Amino acid sequence: MANSDDTNLKIDVETISSSSRSFTFADFPEDVQLCILSFLKPSDIVSFSCTSKRFVSLCQCDSKLWFSLCDKKWSSKTQIRKWGNGKIGFKLLYKTLNEWENLIGFWRRIGQGNVVISTSPLVFFEWGPCFVTGSRVLPSKTGTYRVIKTPFLWMGLSPSGDPVNFLDPDCRFESPEDFVRAAELGVSDCDLVPINIGFTGKSHVVVEENRSFASPYSPEQINKGLRRSSSSVNVGGDDSGILEDVAGEESPSSGSLPERLMSEIYQYFANRTSPSGDRASRRQRKKEKERQGRRKWEPEHFVKVVNCVPTPSRPLQGLWKGICDDMNLDFFLVTYDAIGGITCRRVGDPSEPFSGHSPVFWKSNTTFIESPFSAEEEYLYDSRIHLRPLASVDPIHGYPPFGDNEVVSRILYINSSYDLVNPDFTESSDNSRHVGGRVWQYANGTFGFGFLRNSFIIDLKHIALNGCLLDTADIS
Structure with a gap:
């Protein structure tokens, strides 16, 4: 009996010992190892590759590890297998897309350069199937919420991994894909300008002509792959040091002058x-x-429009569009400062001096008045007309009928730019420059604003949602 108990005890001890034995990373199958590594940052992969010679080859596995990294990060935005005609390595692709990703979104041109004076300063970069496009964005002049989107810049990769960037100065293309079909549209190679995209940090880019080419290149050259552009992204050549290059968050020259x-x-x-x-x-x-x-x-400089999306703590921030008192569409940029103040400015027409500088409204204290509202506030809102497109009666676009009031959730007192001189004086004064007003935030997250001297409310809508422009109009 004692022998039987000793035998059982020995078996239990061996079972516990074997079950509690720790496993190292090397004990896992390679597929499991690659799956785990795909969740790491490139900088962590670089550090891990230094631990052993075996892991160096594992971390350089292009078709598995780097494909998985690209797939997780960008497969929902672009077709990663089609970049460079499907011939570019995924390590090189990751390095390029990781830098180009910062371009996605809205940018504002600073300075005039060689752009037509009536051209909007607003530019929108977005993912294409196997390229990145930049489009100029203009408010339509048709009295609707529609915006005019005109692609003018194309960024892709040759099969060898070299950047292939060019633009059409006249913005004649109707869609990003037309850049690729430029030859079929009858656009001669002299109409396309090869360019470099220079990054200065993450909020400033310079688009300038690439004069290292003897002549602008044609779409046929694009398909064959071009020699290296002098873009700040260095993705060509051999793979030596590629892990270290990919791990870097910014170019070593970021922030330095050209x-x-x-x-x-x-x-x-x-x-x-x-x-x-x-x-x-x-x-x-x-x-x-x-x-x-x-x-x-001529080189064009762009600065990024950051914080384009409202947040719970900053519900008004971002880019908005609204019908103004002249019944034309206009763009507005609402920003919060470091001390909690708020400023709304037009993304101005360059033909109007200081149109993008003087505030439409501002407020140093962003404390809202919550419901229920006083009878006076109810009257101020109900007695005003909502400026909306006449076309908004069309239910296809989903806009409420003209004049229907939104459900107001909160109210904010605002001032106009006149009050910047002496806000205390204007608040207590009855002169004609008293231009206090209100922001009425609606239950759906949008808002409208108006001033006491006017009898209307400018209702603002989103320009973009989830990375896509809304209400884009046909250029033709």
């Missing part, structure tokens, strides 16, 4: 201190004019 700009600054001060500075300066200006005369495209 080399050509530094050269020009140095030349300027050298001319100022040189005895022959005047003559050298004149020669420099002459050369610059000659160089500009050969240009097809």
Whole structure:
């Protein structure tokens, strides 16, 4: 009996010992290892690859690990198997898309460059099936909520992994896919401009002509793959150091001034201190004019429009569109400052001086008045007309009939730009410059605003939702 108990005890101890034995990462099958690694950041994969020679090859597994990383991050946005005609390695693809992803969204042009004066400063970058496109976005002049989207810039990859970036200065394409079919549309190769996309940090990009090519390239060249662009993304060449490159969040040159700009600054001060500075300066200006005369495209600078989406703590922030008192559509940008204040500005028409600078309304204290509202506030809202498109009576677009009031959830007191000089004085004054107003936030998350001197409310709608432009109009 004792022997039987000893035997059972021995078996139990062995069972417990074997079941409690710890497993290392190397004990798992390779498929499980790759699955676990696919959840890591590239920087973590780099660190892990240094632990053993076996794991180096595992971390460089292009068809499994890096495909999985690309698939998880971008498969819902673009067709990763079609980039570079399906011939580019996924390590190279990850490196490129990881940097280009920061482009997605709205950007605002600063300066005029060579853009037509009536062109909107607003640009929208989005994913295509196997490319990224940039489109200029304009409010329609048809008295509707529709926006005009005109693609003008295309970014792709050749089969060898080189960036292939070009634009059409006249914005004649009706869809992003038309860039690829440019030859079929009768667009000659001299109409397309090869470009570089220069990144300065994450909020500033420069689009400039790539003058390293003898002539602009044609769509036929795109299919064959072009020699390297001088874009800030270096995805061509061999795979040496690719893990370290992919792991970096920003280019080493991020935040630094372009080399050509530094050269020009140095030349300027050298001319100022040189005895022959005047003559050298004149020669420099002459050369610059000659160089500009050969240009097809002047550099354009864009800054990113951050915080485009409202949040619970900042319910009004973002890009909005609304019908103004002239019954034309306009774009508005609402931003919150570091101390809790709020400012609404038009994304202005460049033909109007300071249109994008002076505030439409502002408020230093963003404390809302909650329901129930006083009889005076109810009257202020009910006595005003909602400015909406006449076409909004069409139920196809889902807009409420003209004049129907939304359900107001909260009210915010606002001031206009006139009050920036002395808000205390204007609040207590009865003069004609008293331009206090209200923001009426609706239950559906949108809002309208109006001023006491006017009898209308400008209702604002979203320009984009979930990364897609709403109500895009046919260019034709």
